[in-house]
Amino acid sequence: MKIKKEKVFPFIIAFIFSLFISGAFSQTVQAEKGDENDPYLITTDVTYAPFEFQNDEGEYIGIDVEILAAIAEDQGFYYELRPMNFSAGLQALESNQVDGMIAAMSITPEREESFDFSNPYFEAGPVLAVREDNEEITSYDDLDGKTLAVKVGTTGAQLANKLAEDYDISINQFEDSATMYEDVAAGHSDGTIDDYPVMAFAIQNGLSLKFPTDPEPGDVYGFAVNKGRNPELLEMFNAGLATIYENGTHEQITSQYLGEDTEVAEETGFFGLLADVFPDLMNGLWRTLVLTFVAFAISLVAGTVIGLFSATPSRVLNIISDIYVTVLRGIPLIVLAFFMYFSVPQLFNIQINAFTAGIVTLSLNTTAYIAEQVRGGIAAVPVGQLEAARSLGLPYAVSMRKVVLPQAIKIMIPSLINQFVITLKDTSILSIIGIVELTQSGRIIIARTYESGAMWIIVGAIYLTIITLLTKVSATVERRISND
Amino acid sequence: MTKLKTINLKKNFGDLEVLKDISTEIYEGEVVVIVGPSGSGKSTFLRCMNLLEEVTAGKVIIDDIDLTDPSQDINAVRENIGMVFQQFNLFPHLTSKENIMMAPKYLQDVPDDEIEARADRLLETVGMEDKADAYPRALSGGQKQRVAIARALAMEPDIMLFDEPTSALDPEMVGDVLEVMQKLAKEGMTMVVVTHEMGFAKEVADRVIFMDEGYIVEEGTPEQVFNNPQNKRTKDFLDKVLI
Ligand SMILES: Nc1ncnc2c1ncn2[C@@H]1O[C@H](COP(=O)(O)OP(=O)(O)OP(=O)(O)O)[C@@H](O)[C@H]1O
Ligand SMILES: [Mg+2]
Numbered sequence: 001m002k003i004k005k006e007k008v009f010p011f012i013i014a015f016i017f018s019l020f021i022s023g024a025f026s027q028t029v030q031a032e033k034g035d036e037n038d039p040y041l042i043t044t045d046v047t048y049a050p051f052e053f054q055n056d057e058g059e060y061i062g063i064d065v066e067i068l069a070a071i072a073e074d075q076g077f078y079y080e081l082r083p084m085n086f087s088a089g090l091q092a093l094e095s096n097q098v099d100g101m102i103a104a105m106s107i108t109p110e111r112e113e114s115f116d117f118s119n120p121y122f123e124a125g126p127v128l129a130v131r132e133d134n135e136e137i138t139s140y141d142d143l144d145g146k147t148l149a150v151k152v153g154t155t156g157a158q159l160a161n162k163l164a165e166d167y168d169i170s171i172n173q174f175e176d177s178a179t180m181y182e183d184v185a186a187g188h189s190d191g192t193i194d195d196y197p198v199m200a201f202a203i204q205n206g207l208s209l210k211f212p213t214d215p216e217p218g219d220v221y222g223f224a225v226n227k228g229r230n231p232e233l234l235e236m237f238n239a240g241l242a243t244i245y246e247n248g249t250h251e252q253i254t255s256q257y258l259g260e261d262t263e264v265a266e267e268t269g270f271f272g273l274l275a276d277v278f279p280d281l282m283n284g285l286w287r288t289l290v291l292t293f294v295a296f297a298i299s300l301v302a303g304t305v306i307g308l309f310s311a312t313p314s315r316v317l318n319i320i321s322d323i324y325v326t327v328l329r330g331i332p333l334i335v336l337a338f339f340m341y342f343s344v345p346q347l348f349n350i351q352i353n354a355f356t357a358g359i360v361t362l363s364l365n366t367t368a369y370i371a372e373q374v375r376g377g378i379a380a381v382p383v384g385q386l387e388a389a390r391s392l393g394l395p396y397a398v399s400m401r402k403v404v405l406p407q408a409i410k411i412m413i414p415s416l417i418n419q420f421v422i423t424l425k426d427t428s429i430l431s432i433i434g435i436v437e438l439t440q441s442g443r444i445i446i447a448r449t450y451e452s453g454a455m456w457i458i459v460g461a462i463y464l465t466i467i468t469l470l471t472k473v474s475a476t477v478e479r480r481i482s483n484d
Numbered sequence: 485m486t487k488l489k490t491i492n493l494k495k496n497f498g499d500l501e502v503l504k505d506i507s508t509e510i511y512e513g514e515v516v517v518i519v520g521p522s523g524s525g526k527s528t529f530l531r532c533m534n535l536l537e538e539v540t541a542g543k544v545i546i547d548d549i550d551l552t553d554p555s556q557d558i559n560a561v562r563e564n565i566g567m568v569f570q571q572f573n574l575f576p577h578l579t580s581k582e583n584i585m586m587a588p589k590y591l592q593d594v595p596d597d598e599i600e601a602r603a604d605r606l607l608e609t610v611g612m613e614d615k616a617d618a619y620p621r622a623l624s625g626g627q628k629q630r631v632a633i634a635r636a637l638a639m640e641p642d643i644m645l646f647d648e649p650t651s652a653l654d655p656e657m658v659g660d661v662l663e664v665m666q667k668l669a670k671e672g673m674t675m676v677v678v679t680h681e682m683g684f685a686k687e688v689a690d691r692v693i694f695m696d697e698g699y700i701v702e703e704g705t706p707e708q709v710f711n712n713p714q715n716k717r718t719k720d721f722l723d724k725v726l727i
Binding site: 382384385387388389390391392393394395398402403406407410 | 534536559560561562563564565566567569571573574575576577586587590591632635636638639
């Protein structure tokens with residue numbers, strides 16, 4: 001009697017393969033830095049107008065962006081801008097994920113311990129701002145018992161901390177300026193401390209805040225590289241900076257953003273806003289969906305394999321499955337994202353782009369949950385089913401695939417749909433490493449338009465629509481499957 | 485001729501000794517009924533015969549093949565042993581016919597239409613031809629068990645093991661299933677049946693084995709065991725079940 005041997009190997013190979021694909025690390029160890037093929041990677045904040053922000057066309061503009069562009073042109077080097085949140089940018093620079101950083105970064109003694117700075121290219125001091133209609137706060141003394149919003153890791157935050165030593169001030173921390181301003185405008189915080197030029201620019205563009213006090217004496221901003229790294233880049237920056245100071249380009253750039261002739265954003269109303277930002281949002285949505293579908297597909301395969309590991313009679317495979325699920329479920333997604341994006345490159349001396357890191361992060365996390373659901377689904381199938389199949393002479397793998405799994409999947413479908421929705425929503429966490437998915441798109445648009453009220457409604461509605469739609473589709477599929 | 489043989493078979497579940505020392509031989513074409521009190525190890529004994537339970541010590545030998553030999557491909561042996569369960573264990577996502585065709589389709593190099601013809605024939609044997617395309621959930625208990633018997637026969641085995649095939653059935657369904665089993669016995673199938681149906685045992689069995697506490701306490705023809713039990717434990721058991 002001939003026996004068609006069924007193997008578990010295709011499963012395992014598919015799993016390993018999918019890990020490889022998802023971890024397609026881009027190796028960039030090349031000789032000529034700064035040429036067309038190997039540009040410098042320079043990070044900047046995602047949104048920090050007027051230094052860096054996106055215009056209506058989605059292009060990055062701002063004082064930092066244009067100064068960098070002018071210097072690069074003068075010095076003839078190539079670079080790629082990698083916008084990410086300020087604190088993530090600092091980590092990226094420290095872990096050599098990027099070569100340089102220009103993000104309205106004050107040169108401070110602490111930072112000089114970790115980074116090498118260029119000559120200052122801008123001078124600005126932090127200033128206190130409150131709501132336009134706030135008559136109560138007119139000096140630092142009035143801050144007693146009040147709440148201040150600050151951006152993590154900024155000089156504004158330092159000033160707030162110093163004030164908090166003298167006054168009873170509670171501090172709300174934010175990752176980006178726009179959210180922080182909205183927090184004040186919405187009345188959650190009584191005031192905020194941020195760099196003067198930034199807020200001056202925002203107020204000119206319609207933000208309803210005002211300055212009750214004068215700006216503090218100036219901090220100077222510098223372009224930074226990691227300590228001891230890319231000295232030639234720093235040299236070029238300084239040389240180019242000297243040139244643009246001399247030829248008036250620097251003056252032209254700064255006055256373009258801070259001068260009195262700055263154009264005020266026009267009032268367009270809700271639908272005008274919607275029409276204006278729709279393409280950006282669709283781009284963000286597209287990335288959200290790609291992240292979700294790719295990560296979920298990988299996780300379905302990997303999760304099934306790891307879930308099956310826990311169902312096999314092999315102790316070793318049981319333990320592997322157990323460890324994987326325990327570890328990956330025990331790490332918050334945001335920590336895992338930081339680990340993939342910052343620690344892994346340092347540990348293995350490689351560069352991983354944010355999108356790849358995001359997909360790997362989401363896949364690792366989702367795999368753990370799907371593995372649990374597979375394990376639970378298999379456990380819910382009566383043992384008699386496997387015994388009946390095995391008693392017929394069917395090998396273990398065939399019995400699992402043809403008898404146990406089809407029943408387990410039917411049991412699992414509702415929780416898989418649920419997991420899909422969770423994975424989709426979890427993509428928003430990946431904005432932390434600079435992926436411009438739907439939530440981050442919303443944030444960037446708000447930084448430009450200061451329309452946070454309307455924008456979060458729109459973003460929420462998009463999530464709701466997509467999730468409802470996908471849930472409906474999967475519910476139909478589920479019904480079809482269970483009615484066979 | 486000996487079809488199946490156990491030699492000093494022992495089975496422990498952890499510290500619990502369920503089968504203590506069982507040696508017996510089952511001959512080709514023989515119908516053996518195993519009786520005994522609940523927990524005496526009847527199911528475990530039966531499940532050791534196709535190694536659904538790993539044996540702790542001793543040997544199970546079928547057609548001179550030692551099943552307990554680690555190098556033995558157990559799947560190949562199992563094709564030759566059909567098993568029928570108390571809870572039917574039909575595959576709920578497959579129709580009656582698909583349930584029957586499942587194993588041959590995967591294990592035999594035979595054209596699909598031939599396998600289908602065999603499934604139809606088996607359905608007829610168990611009187612279920614009109615439910616060929618029904619899913620198990622649409623069948624009564626007795627119907628399910630008859631399909632399960634057909635499925636166990638699908639690989640054309642030499643031996644059939646039955647573990648209380650009628651215990652989960654409503655009384656009016658029992659007859660149909662026993663009838664099918666009797667038919668099989670008449671056709672010369674080697675059968676090992678764990679059952680509480682003493683009528684079936686008397687009528688169909690060539691030999692009755694009485695088990696208690698992991699041992700074979702007594703065995704013989706139905707007449708010997710039922711009418712003239714030698715052991716006190718056998719007598720006590722029969723007194724309880726034969727009221
Ligand atoms: N998988 C198992 N793990 C642990 N103990 C078990 C297992 N299977 C059976 N047992 C124990 O082994 C003993 C014999 O069980 P077995 O099912 O063979 O008895 P039985 O004679 O078939 O009883 P019944 O007439 O109730 O079906 C019982 O004490 C039972 O609790
Ligand atoms: Mg039993």
